[in-house]
Amino acid sequence: MGIGLSMLVVGMLLKHGGMLALAVPPILYSCLCVISTLQLRLPKLHIQHSVSRHRMIEGDEVEITVDIASEFGDVGRHFISVIDQLPAGAQLIEGENQFLGSLLRGQSVRLSYRVLLPRGKHKFSQVVVTAWSRWGLASRMESISHESVIIVRPKTEPLGAISIHPRRTRAFAGPVKANLGGQGLDFFGCRSYVPGDDVRRINWRAYARQDNLIVNEYELERLADVSIIVDARLQAHCRLGEDTTFDYSLRAAASLASHFLRVGNIVGLLVYGDIVHWVFPGVGKTQERKIFDSLATAYAAEKEVFEDLRKIPTRLFPAQSQLVFVSPLIDDDDVEVIALMIDRGYSIILVCPHASTWEAKQIRSGSSAQIATRMSNLRRSLFLDSLVRTGTRIVNWDIAEPLAQAIARDLGVSFFRRHS
Amino acid sequence: MKRVTAILLAVAASLLILPALLLGSYGYALAVAVVSGAGFALLRTAPQSKWSDLLLIAVSVMAAFALFLGIHPLFAVVAITLFIYAWNAGLRFGHFDRSPVEDRAKQQFTLQMLAVALVPSLAVAFVLSASLYVRIRLSFGTGIGLSAAVFLTIALFIGFARAARRKED
Numbered sequence: 001m002g003i004g005l006s007m008l009v010v011g012m013l014l015k016h017g018g019m020l021a022l023a024v025p026p027i028l029y030s031c032l033c034v035i036s037t038l039q040l041r042l043p044k045l046h047i048q049h050s051v052s053r054h055r056m057i058e059g060d061e062v063e064i065t066v067d068i069a070s071e072f073g074d075v076g077r078h079f080i081s082v083i084d085q086l087p088a089g090a091q092l093i094e095g096e097n098q099f100l101g102s103l104l105r106g107q108s109v110r111l112s113y114r115v116l117l118p119r120g121k122h123k124f125s126q127v128v129v130t131a132w133s134r135w136g137l138a139s140r141m142e143s144i145s146h147e148s149v150i151i152v153r154p155k156t157e158p159l160g161a162i163s164i165h166p167r168r169t170r171a172f173a174g175p176v177k178a179n180l181g182g183q184g185l186d187f188f189g190c191r192s193y194v195p196g197d198d199v200r201r202i203n204w205r206a207y208a209r210q211d212n213l214i215v216n217e218y219e220l221e222r223l224a225d226v227s228i229i230v231d232a233r234l235q236a237h238c239r240l241g242e243d244t245t246f247d248y249s250l251r252a253a254a255s256l257a258s259h260f261l262r263v264g265n266i267v268g269l270l271v272y273g274d275i276v277h278w279v280f281p282g283v284g285k286t287q288e289r290k291i292f293d294s295l296a297t298a299y300a301a302e303k304e305v306f307e308d309l310r311k312i313p314t315r316l317f318p319a320q321s322q323l324v325f326v327s328p329l330i331d332d333d334d335v336e337v338i339a340l341m342i343d344r345g346y347s348i349i350l351v352c353p354h355a356s357t358w359e360a361k362q363i364r365s366g367s368s369a370q371i372a373t374r375m376s377n378l379r380r381s382l383f384l385d386s387l388v389r390t391g392t393r394i395v396n397w398d399i400a401e402p403l404a405q406a407i408a409r410d411l412g413v414s415f416f417r418r419h420s
Numbered sequence: 421m422k423r424v425t426a427i428l429l430a431v432a433a434s435l436l437i438l439p440a441l442l443l444g445s446y447g448y449a450l451a452v453a454v455v456s457g458a459g460f461a462l463l464r465t466a467p468q469s470k471w472s473d474l475l476l477i478a479v480s481v482m483a484a485f486a487l488f489l490g491i492h493p494l495f496a497v498v499a500i501t502l503f504i505y506a507w508n509a510g511l512r513f514g515h516f517d518r519s520p521v522e523d524r525a526k527q528q529f530t531l532q533m534l535a536v537a538l539v540p541s542l543a544v545a546f547v548l549s550a551s552l553y554v555r556i557r558l559s560f561g562t563g564i565g566l567s568a569a570v571f572l573t574i575a576l577f578i579g580f581a582r583a584a585r586r587k588e589d
Contacts, residue, residue, distance in 0.1 A: 003480045010484070018493035021548040022484055025501040028544065031577060033508075038584030079532065083519045098519035100529050132512065136505070136536045139512040 001030035029137070036138035040131065043080055043103065044071040047127050049146045055289075058119045058152050061093055066127065068099060069108035081130045082111070087122040090115045117152045119247065121297045124148040153292040154247070156255040159404045162411050166224045166347045168320035174223030175263040176322075181217030188219040225268070225281055225318040226260045228253050230295070231309075231327030232273025234302040238328075240358050240399070246300045248353045248399045249326045255403055256324055256351070257291045269294055270316060272309070274301035278316055309337040320345035328353055329383070339390040349393045349411065354380065357400035423526075424533040425463045428506035429456050431538075435499040436483065439491040448489060452482055459503075463510035472507055479503045494549040501541035509533060 004026030011019030045068055052063040066084050082099040086092065095113030103109065125147055132139035169178040181188045190203055193213030206214035230253045231237075237246040253269070260267045261283065268281035269291045279287075279294050305311060310333075317323060323346045329335070342348055356377060363369045384394055397406040433456035440449040459475045466472070483496040483503075556562065 003477060007480070007484060016487065017552045018487040018496070019484060021493045021552060022487065022496055022500060024548055025497055025541075025544055026480070026504060029501070029504050029508075034581060035577070035584075038581055079529065081513075081516055081521075083516070086519075092520060096520045096522055098516065098521040100516065100521045100525040130513070130516075134536075135540065136509065136533055 001027060004028075004030065032135070033137045036133040036135065037140075040133050040138050040140050042129065042131050042140050042142050045069065045080075045082070045103075045129060045144070046071055047082070047144055047146065049084065049124060049127065049148050051124070051148050051150055054149065055151050055153065055292075056117070058155050059116075060152075061114045061116050062150055063112065063114050064097075064124070064148075066097075066099075066111040067108060068103070068111070070103040070105055079132060081128075083128045083130075084111060084113075084124065085126050085128055086115060087117075087124060089118045089120065090122065091117075117150060119152050119154055119250070119296055121293075122150045122152065124150070151293055151296050153296040154251040154254040156251065156258050157402060157404055159255055159259040160408050162256075162259065162349075162407060164224060164226065164322045164347065164349070166226075166320060166322035167345050168318070169220075169222035169224045170266065172223045174221060174265065176222055176224035176265065178220040178222040180220045180222075182220035184218035184221045186219045188217045190214045190216055223283075224265050225321035226265045226324060227268045227270060227281065227317045227321060228257055228260075228291075228324045228326065229270045229272055229312065230298065231325070231329075232271050232277075232298060232300045233306060233330075234273070234300045235307075236328050236330050237300055238355065240355050244300070245328055245353050245355060245399065249328075249351075250295050250298055252351050252353065252397070252403050253326045254292060254295050256326070257295075258288060260324075261285075261288050261291075267291065268317070270312070271295075271298045272312055273306055274299065274303055276313055276316075278313075281318070308333045312337070312341075314341065314344065314346075317346065320347075322347045322349070324349045324351065326351045326353070329387075332386075335383070335386055335390070338387060338392055342391050347393075348391075349395065350387060351395045351397055351403075351407075352384065353397045353399050355399050356380070357398050422464055423530050424537075425506045425510050426460060427530075427534060428502045428509070428537055429460050429463070432456070432479075432499040432502040432506065435495045435502075436486055436491070439495050440486065440489060443490055445489050448482075448485070455479060455482060459506075463506065472510060476503065476507045492549070493552060494545050497545040497548055498541050501544060502537060505537035505541065509537075 004023050007019055007023035008027070011017075011023055047069075048067040050065045050067075052065075053060075056062060064084070066082070068082050079102050080099075084097045086097060093114045093116050095111070097111060097113050099109055099111055101109075126143040126145050128141060128143050130139055130141045164176055165179070166176065169176055177184075177186065181191070190206060191214070193202060193215050197215045201215045201217075203214045203216050230249055232246065237244050237249070257267050257269060264283070266281045266283050267287060269277075269279040271277035271294065277294055277298060279290050281287075282290070308330075309327075323341065325338070325348060327334070327350065329350075329352060338348060338350065356373065359376070360369070360373045363372065380396075384396060387394055393411060395406050395410045397403060433452055436452045437449045440446075440452065455475070455478055459472075459479065462469070462471055462475055480500060483500040486496045486499075487493060558566075
């Protein structure tokens with residue numbers, strides 16, 4: 001309107017007919033826009049949003065269907081656009097998330113598309129409807145709210161047997177050897193017979209040698225508390241292309257939680273980095289889902305309070321239980337904290353992800369690159385050796401290899417065969 | 421939407437550039453080409469920014485300048501109308517481009533947008549150009565009548581707008 005009026009004034013001052021003619025389109029256009037905007041009514045639409053899955057693993061695709069039904073009143077034929085807004089990070093794989101065209105009263109259309117979602121909790125919260133007037137002069141936009149939540153959890157991989165040896169176990173039967181004699185499968189030792197002992201457990205050969213009744217004892221197998229701690233301090237992790245070592249840490253934590261729950265332990269989770277994200281210990285499928293949900297929404301943060309590991313709330317963990325740390329660790333202070341926790345009676349397994357192979361691939365090959373890689377590996381070995389001396393069991397996990405392989409190498413049965 | 425904007429801008433620019441080239445105003449033709457190119461880049465990347473408003477002003481000034489070069493007002497009027505349509509389309513429908521849509525729907529939309537932009541623009545331009553050749557003897561009575569007609573039109577427009585607003589509330 002301003003442009004049109006300016007041209008009108010200039011045209012009148014210069015007495016220029018052409019200029020006056022040029023002033024008419026902007027003015028006319030502005031007036032028609034106002035009239036069209038006032039006349040335009042948004043169509044009444046009934047929108048139903050459905051997703052094929054509400055929980056999925058990262059890397060999976062989800063199919064989303066949007067049914068749009070027209071409930072037009074007296075507004076006649078419109079061109080409308082209905083866009084199903086995608087959450088941040090969603091990648092459209094197939095199909096369209098927009099309808100563009102006209103809908104008559106009673107008509108309905110269906111949008112169907114597939115998206116790839118990254119790890120996290122994703123909300124499909126609104127559908128944006130835009131309608132415009134017959135001559136395209138005016139438009140109206142409205143957001144129709146709905147809520148479909150999809151939780152994408154980290155990928156897990158099946159792990160082999162992991163032997164854990166916490167100092168204290170629960171009173172219930174379970175998979176962990178309790179270092180106590182009693183009923184079990186593995187031979188633990190012998191002791192003198194006391195009335196009430198099962199006659200079938202008498203070791204007759206020992207009785208023949210010693211002339212005393214001796215009974216065999218087997219190692220008790222009990223439930224153990226396993227707390228998984230994920231280091232979510234931003235400074236501890238590094239970026240590897242699209243992923244970070246934090247993403248790998250979460251996948252490792254998910255795999256470990258799944259494994260320990262599957263064999264029957266009581267598993268809790270702490271994500272340490274921003275605020276204390278704590279999943280109370282529990283057992284079974286429900287607990288697994290809780291842990292996966294928590295890992296799905298976990299993020300790395302930079303907080304001065306949680307700069308080092310000293311603020312780990314150890315009161316949350318049962319005394320003398322098994323802790324599984326998933327952390328790249330930063331410096332000697334972290335080693336000191338782990339040593340302190342071992343002194344307090346916790347048994348610790350450290351899963352230490354690193355990206356040496358990935359980093360070596362990124363830098364050019366040459367003598368200086370080789371020296372840099374070697375220095376990095378040596379520094380890492382020294383660092384981990386100091387941890388081994390504290391009694392920590394370490395899984396030195398290069399993210400280029402599968403976690404199961406690293407665990408089998410460093411914690412599995414073959415490790416004990418090698419070192420026994 | 422990018423296609424619509426590109427076609428409208430290209431037509432608008434050619435309507436100013438071709439007559440300017442015929443008249444030998446090469447500098448002006450180049451300036452129009454540069455401004456239109458910048459306009460297309462802007463409406464493609466950030467159609468809802470303040471810069472697109474500035475661009476509209478720049479194109480309006482260029483269209484007005486064309487009249488002083490001797491280009492017929494018909495070309496300038498059609499050009500400015502088309503550019504207003506392109507600017508409006510970018511402003512209102514720029515967000516459509518971020519979401520994929522069926523090819524058939526896209527083609528239909530492009531055709532409709534071009535039709536509703538080109539047909540009224542040409543009609544308005546022809547009427548205005550014709551009016552330049554119409555001579556009316558403006559006597560006192562005709563002047564008063566014309567003023568009253570304009571006054572009534574404005575009053576009707578305001579009345580209509582208020583009624584529509586009330587209805588909406």
